[in-house]
Amino acid sequence: MTAIIVILVVAAIVLFGVYVSWRAGRLDRLHARLEAARFALDAALVRRSSVALELASSGVLDPATSVLLAEAAHDARSASSGREMAESDLTRALRAVFGQPDFRALVAGRLGAEELLGELESAAHQVFLARKFYNDAVAATQDARRRRIVLLLRLAGTAPSPEFFEIDDSLVPAGETGPAADIPHLTG
């Protein structure tokens, strides 16, 4: 009789251990995914500000637009604490630049304009996607870390709780997003 109880207890402990290690492994994988997403987001943002800066100094745009864009891109790239704000400002500056009437027609034919605009558009897409996937990973990680067993056994260790990255990254003005505008396009 006691032997059966002992076996049951041992089995329970083993099962619990397996469960805990499965949980911990899952959390670990989530943290790894989060880390990768963060790198991708960072790279996308840096690329976007670099291309914006390149466009600003290319001579394709008029000097006032160039200065506007250069300063926004520079602020975004050098911001550390207020990064979300600075990146949102860069988006707004881009929107103002590309929102000029007949913008595409006016720059068409200028040397290097097509390539730079195409590159900027693709960089902006990357930011949009990378941010979506990063926030997705944050949500999943936060959810996993809130489990009682994870909290109780401190499975998350000392890793800081991840935070969402909230910026304005839509190149379409608010209110004008249609069903096809999930990925931002510079011009309609």
Next chain:
Amino acid sequence: MRIGLVCPYDWEVPGGVREHVKGLAEALIELGHDVSVIAPADDDAELPSYVVPAGRAVPVPYNGSVARLAFGFLSASRVRRWLKDGAFDVLHVHEPAAPSLSLLACWAADGPIVATMHAAIPRSRALHAAQPILASALEKISGRIAVAEAARSTLVEHLGGDAVLIPNGVHVRGYEKPDPLPGFPGTGGVLGFLGRMDEPRKGLHVLLAAFALLAPERPGLRLLIAGRGDAAEALQQVPALYRARVVLLGQVSDADRVRMLHSVTVLCAPNTGGESFGMVLVEAMAAGAPIVASDLDAFRQVLLGGEAGALFETGNPAALAAAAAGLLDDPGRRASLAAAASIAVREFDWSVVARDVLRVYEAVAPAAGRVVVAT
């Protein structure tokens, strides 16, 4: 002289630089000169006859806040056409480093160009990213003016070179007529605040805290606030008991601005920093309103070290309360401060300031020929 002035900020929204350009243009016209101003504005906006619209301003993040600017190819071609039609003897651009019409005008013009710097930009937000783009336009400027020491040091730090100091002007006569708002100033005393409520550096929070200190002992004391911002947020900083004694006017017209200054017993300027000049003080001086102001360098200069207005320790509500109480209780001191201020303010009258600006034009223009469109 045929003078072309360029305002980089939206003509339809009140602001320091726009007021300056307007005042200068009108003073120069009064002195018999031929003046044209180009500024961002809608084509169908109601504008003074001397203003040429360059198209609607676009709100963009610039220098830590949102500015209403005009840029892009269409603005650039409007500026070119204006330069061509104007055939100016001198081109005077304002805030040429801002990404707007002034920069476009520098780019598009050759000949005698004068520029006035208004803002004090902190070193950390330096223009270095845009430096190469700016340099070729700013190099063309042959005479540089700064409205205050802080604007001059910004210029020297960022771009090198030097500038002549010529202060901001006011139309003193326009402020003199006593026509207070209905029900003001009354008998219990009125503290006044003129400026944006939602900009922390304007220091409204310091004044509200000081008012909370003064209100219990002075049952008749009121607070009159004129400026853009969230009224509910401001009121929340005042104990509920005294809220009824705070009068919020919101954004006011130029005429009501003057009436507001005549409605207060003491005008408070509790700014905490970032002021390069202190236009609000000069306006209050012109209106004859006794002043209590933060002890900032720029303010101290305008108030002649305290002779033309009382100074208090910047950011300290208790010090403001004490200084304001001192003035509220002493009509003789209020009168003597106002009298000193009304003499000191003459130096800032547009008739004086515009003549100084003309001297700069005369120093630059003959040697450089006429303003032409660059090829």
